[in-house]
Amino acid sequence: MSEKLPLVMIVDDDWMNREVLEAYLHSAGYQVVSAHSGEQALEIASKTPPDLVLLDVRMHGLGGLEVCRRLKAQASTAHTPVLIATALAGEEEKQQAIAAGADDFVLKPLDATMMLQRVKSFLRLKQLAEREARLRVVLARHVSPQTAEMILAELNDSSLA
Numbered sequence: 001m002s003e004k005l006p007l008v009m010i011v012d013d014d015w016m017n018r019e020v021l022e023a024y025l026h027s028a029g030y031q032v033v034s035a036h037s038g039e040q041a042l043e044i045a046s047k048t049p050p051d052l053v054l055l056d057v058r059m060h061g062l063g064g065l066e067v068c069r070r071l072k073a074q075a076s077t078a079h080t081p082v083l084i085a086t087a088l089a090g091e092e093e094k095q096q097a098i099a100a101g102a103d104d105f106v107l108k109p110l111d112a113t114m115m116l117q118r119v120k121s122f123l124r125l126k127q128l129a130e131r132e133a134r135l136r137v138v139l140a141r142h143v144s145p146q147t148a149e150m151i152l153a154e155l156n157d158s159s160l161a
Contacts, residue, residue, distance in 0.1 A: 006123050007031045009050035011041040011067060012085070013059040017108075021054060024112045025119070038062025042070055049076045052123055054106070054115075057086040057097065065100040072101030079129065081122035085110065 008030045010021045018034045025032045033050065035041035039062050041053070053071060057064035064084060071077040084097045087108040094105065103122060106115045132152065139148035 005029060005031045006051040007033060007048070008119060009041060009044060009053045010034045011038065011053060011059070011064070012056040013037060013061075014056070017056065017085075021110070021115075024110075024116060028116050028119075030119070038064065038067040041067055045071060045077050045080075046074070050080060051126060052119060053077075053080060053082045054119070055082055055084055055102075057084050057088070057093070065096055065102075068097070068100040068102050079126065081126055083115075083118060083122065 008025050010018050010025070010032060011034075012018050012021070013036055015036070018036070022032045022034060033044055033048065035044055038059055041055070042062075044050075045053070053068075055064045055067060068082050068084070071080060071082060081103045082101060083104050083106050084102045085106050085108055086093065086097075097105065104118055106118060135152065135155075136148065139151060143151070
């Protein structure tokens with residue numbers, strides 16, 4: 001059985017940025033869907049929730065921070081990692097992005113290697129969180145909540161060793 005490739009959504013109103021990011025992500029083995037606006041991103045995400053969002057902060061129309069807030073408010077995308085792509089790295093903008101629910105930043109111009117490493121890391125974290133959620137469901141069917149917590153704690157401790 002083949003494993004489904006992670007789906008990364010690129011949201012940027014600059015077509016050249018989207019093309020470059022798509023090329024990097026495709027070459028790294030990811031499925032990619034692109035949106036040219038915040039509105040389009042929300043529409044796509046509601047139909048096909050991505051595994052990670054790479055989001056430009058400054059766009060015409062619905063801005064990146066508002067898109068991030070709305071994605072994090074939806075049940076289907078609440079736990080989807082959102083990486084904000086920005087040329088501005090000021091403290092105020094970082095604080096606003098974190099307050100909106102962003103998980104991390106990638107600076108423009110993009111360093112492809114660094115961006116791909118961050119994508120890989122956040123997708124791995126999401127995969128681990130989803131695995132733990134599935135384990136919780138299975139354990140809840142078979143053991144008491146206290147026993148389930150002890151098992152999960154032991155699994156987490158042994159994976160850190």
